[in-house]
Amino acid sequence: MIALALPAQDSGTFTPPGIEEMHLPAILPWGAHDGFSKQMLLVILSVVIIATFFILAARKQQLVPGKLQFAGEMAYGFVRNSIAKDIIGGRDFMKYVPLLFSLFFFILVNNIYGAVPLLQLPSFSHVGGAYVLAGIVYVTWIGIGIKKNGLKYFKLATVPSGVPWYILPIVIPIEIISNFLVRPVTHSLRLFATMLAGHLIVMIAGSGIEFLVMQENVLLKGTSVLVLAGAIAMYMLEALIMALQAYVFTLLTAIYIEGALHAESH
């Protein structure tokens, strides 16, 4: 970062890549700005990867699992037990395991793309996918709430019990805003923003290294090593965030579903 702040002397000024460059040209363009993009290819690829891996792992159904089956069971058991069972609990959780499982691995694989050399593009660095997933979750938990409690659910979700009546005029709007308006927005943007920022940092570091290496001044050229070290550290952090965001997204989904299921006790 220090290196980036140094004034460029000979080779003109350094222009860091911006948001505009988040959008690669389409592989198969159609229309003015649209086309079959790398993002789309990666999303389809992720479905193939996840489906293939888990069907292969689950297919044998041996009582004493092999390595592949064990890995699949560990991954499945993580979502099933550590997220669905622990958060939703009781007898209800099995119904929501498929959704949580699909969400977790769909997001995880699409995020990890950002850490895979050559692919280097987390699918959710474009906001559309995050909107779609958050929208699915939004519709799901509201649907569960209505199915479980009827239209009374909206009262249960917005009017907290045990609050004095004179505070209710303040609390109810806050609850409505936080539960029904802000929740899907934060749910989607949290995923999108972390992926975008991570991708942007990798791009900036890359172009910064390239720019510094091109400098004629040897000392200035040498500072590119610092940027490289920083970029590697950021890469590690990004890899962690990619996995963490998949977990957070799924965990929040489970929490929303649990809240809708047990609206009376909240």
Place this chain on the structure above:
Amino acid sequence: MNQLIISAATEGAAAANPLAPNLWEMGVVLAGFAVLFYIVVKFVVPMFEKTFAERAEAIEGGIAKAEKAQAEASAALEEYRQQLTDARAEANRIREEARAEGAQILAELKAKAAAESARITEQAHAQIESERQAAVVALRAEVGTLATTLAGRIVGEALDDDERAARVVDRFLAELETQSAGAAK
């Protein structure tokens, strides 16, 4: 290509605003997720759950089987113990009976032997007495004849006079008897 990027960056407001989604991409994510969700619901989750259920059943079944075997073993042990106790009691009873029976038999035999020996002794006494009696009678007749013959030879004449001879013999025997009675005293 470069021109495309620039045109997308400058002309398209959608591309510049990071919060504005690309509808095509949304469609692909929706379709992709739907396909994945279908596969997961239809195949992945049922297969894993089936495996888990089978495994749980195998483990629980094994435990149940072991418990059953344990119960059977302890029942058998109990039965053997009972049998052993019964057998011991039976053996004791038989031994007691045998002992009592033996004692009884022994007593009977003793009594019988005593009676037998008494009978034998009695018989022997009687026989001895009768034989002695017979011997005395025979002897008396024989001694009379012998003595008469001997006396006749010594005297040198026939003692044909039976009446006198019988008197002599009787007197002799009476003397003998008094002598033997005196000797017995």
